[in-house]
Each structure stands twice: as C-alpha cells, then as structure tokens.
Amino acid sequence: MTAIFFLFGLIFGSFFNVVGLRVPDRSLFSEERSYCPNCHKKLQWYELIPVLSWLFLRGRCSGCKAAISPMYPLMELFSGGFFAFSFWYHGWSLPLIYALLLGSLTHILIVSDIKYMVLPTPIILFFLALFAVYFLFDYPEPLWSPLVGGLLGAGMTALVILISKGGMGGGDMKLFGLLGFVMGVKALLLTFFLSAFFGAIVGGGLLVTKVISRKQPIPFGPFILISACITHFSGTMIIDWYLGSF
Ligand SMILES: [Zn+2]
Known part of the structure; x- marks a missing residue:
C-alpha cells in the first residue's frame, strides 16, 4: 500500500508541477495538452511520465533541446516520498488526509516560488477552504x-x-x-x-x-x-x- 501511495504521489506530483507553473502565469487550465514552455511543442504521452520521461529525455525538450529544470522530477519524487511516508506514518485515518493536503500545498507553492518568486493567493485561498472543510470532520x-x-x-x-x-x-x-x-x-x-x-x-x-x-x-x-x-x-x-x- 505504501508503494501505491508512492506511485499516486508521483502522478499527483506531476499535476502539482503544472498547477504551480501555470497559476501564477495566468495560463488557463484549458483542455490544451502540456507543452514545452520554450518552443510550445505539445508533449506526447511518453513525455509525461513522472520522473522517467525526464531521465529518458536526459532533461531536454525533444523539440528544441531546451533544458528542463531538474526541479520538476525532483518535486515529483518529493510528492511520491511524501505521500508514501504520510501513509506509513498515519495509516488509514483523517490525519492522513491532512498530511496529503499539506504535502500538496508544499509542492505547488515551492514550484511557484522557485520559478516566479510568487506564492499565488488563489492557491493559498483554495487550500484555506480545503482545510476549513477538513476541520468540519476533525x-x-x-x-x-x-x-x-x-x-x-x-x-x-x-x-x-x-x-x-x-x-x-x-x-x-x-x-x-x-x-x-x-x-x-x-x-x-x-x-x-x-x-x-x-x-x-x-x-x-x-x-x-x-x-x-x-x-x-x-x-x-x-x-x-x-x-x-x-x-x-x-x-x-x-x-x-x-x-x-x-
Ligand atoms: Zn521545446
């Protein structure tokens, strides 16, 4: 089960990278597929696998060869590790949800802050609402x-x-x-x-x-x-x- 949480952490982590990158940039969450921020080449499914794609592409875009920051696979590993550790630590319980919310917030805001030096207010308000709902149960x-x-x-x-x-x-x-x-x-x-x-x-x-x-x-x-x-x-x-x- 801990391993499954690790995998889920990787997958969610890859989504958190996108949120942290796009929200401060005011890019909309349209149906548009993920793209290279440098040459806007649309990414294929095999270029979207957490951590592995970055290793497979040797940290470069397959279109323009622009370097892709190692921050993204490292943060995916962070979320993988965080999700796994949270499950190992809390087991099936309400505090597990609390920990996962805290880890998700951490991942998204670290990406925004390192990339843009911004902690986006919409993200902070969104998590404020999520934690307020959590407090109704715990x-x-x-x-x-x-x-x-x-x-x-x-x-x-x-x-x-x-x-x-x-x-x-x-x-x-x-x-x-x-x-x-x-x-x-x-x-x-x-x-x-x-x-x-x-x-x-x-x-x-x-x-x-x-x-x-x-x-x-x-x-x-x-x-x-x-x-x-x-x-x-x-x-x-x-x-x-x-x-x-x-
Ligand atoms: Zn590119």
Whole structure:
C-alpha cells in the first residue's frame, strides 16, 4: 500500500508541477495538452511520465533541446516520498488526509516560488477552504486555535516585514496566516522558528560560497513549507526535546 501511495504521489506530483507553473502565469487550465514552455511543442504521452520521461529525455525538450529544470522530477519524487511516508506514518485515518493536503500545498507553492518568486493567493485561498472543510470532520483543539493561529501567523510576518523592510513579502505573510490557521499556535511558532533557522543557514551558505550576491533575493516560501512539514511529523518531539533541555 505504501508503494501505491508512492506511485499516486508521483502522478499527483506531476499535476502539482503544472498547477504551480501555470497559476501564477495566468495560463488557463484549458483542455490544451502540456507543452514545452520554450518552443510550445505539445508533449506526447511518453513525455509525461513522472520522473522517467525526464531521465529518458536526459532533461531536454525533444523539440528544441531546451533544458528542463531538474526541479520538476525532483518535486515529483518529493510528492511520491511524501505521500508514501504520510501513509506509513498515519495509516488509514483523517490525519492522513491532512498530511496529503499539506504535502500538496508544499509542492505547488515551492514550484511557484522557485520559478516566479510568487506564492499565488488563489492557491493559498483554495487550500484555506480545503482545510476549513477538513476541520468540519476533525475539529481543531482548542476550537479557537485556527483563528488565533491565523492572526498570529500573519501578524508576526507583518512585523518582520516592517522591521526588516523587505526581508519577507506579502506572499510569506499570507502563507504564515494559512499555516497558523491550519496548524494552530504552537506548531506555527515552531514552523516560524525552523524556517528562520533553515533560511539563515542556506541563505548564509549561498552567500559565503558566492552562489548568490547580497542583493539577490532568495525565495523564502520553500523554507516555510518544508519547516511546516517537519513540524507536522515531528513537532511534538522537537518541542518536548527543547523544553526538556532546560
Ligand atoms: Zn521545446
């Protein structure tokens, strides 16, 4: 069953790539087949198989030979792994659905943020609605937690934006608002802390190795989302460890 979840994760992941790529670009979800963004060659069925097609094409479009970013097969593997791990971790239960929603959100927004430096509002609102429906079946505890978490998430980010003058953007604020709503106050605070920590390490590392310059902005969304996923699966453990170390 875990293997089947892995396969489903790959297939959904390939769809999430398309969503993350097309929503910020305002391309419509017409019936139009997937195409190469460079030469607009329509892709054949054998060019649409998750991960394998990229390997088979050696990372290039079969029409114009433009390089296809390894981000796409890597993100498909991420969703495959995430779906499989979620099933292994939660089994058949409501929290499995919660985890799959969180993983899907993570995949779509990472693609948008890396490609365009944008966390699209329609995606954030769509997942806000999905999680609100989820909460009808699995009440958050305490009941006020989503509201307070959402306000705190957006408020804390707004404060950082004001103080740092552009360290984070409006998209980050909406995302932290959503995550506060979805995860509650405690998990939100851990996610906030972890994302700052990972962002500082990776950002600092890229600066020191001169991969990026000081003026070059790096998308912060991936750090937030990966931190949210880590918090979901091991947040209680990390908080216990932290409180226990005093
Ligand atoms: Zn092409």
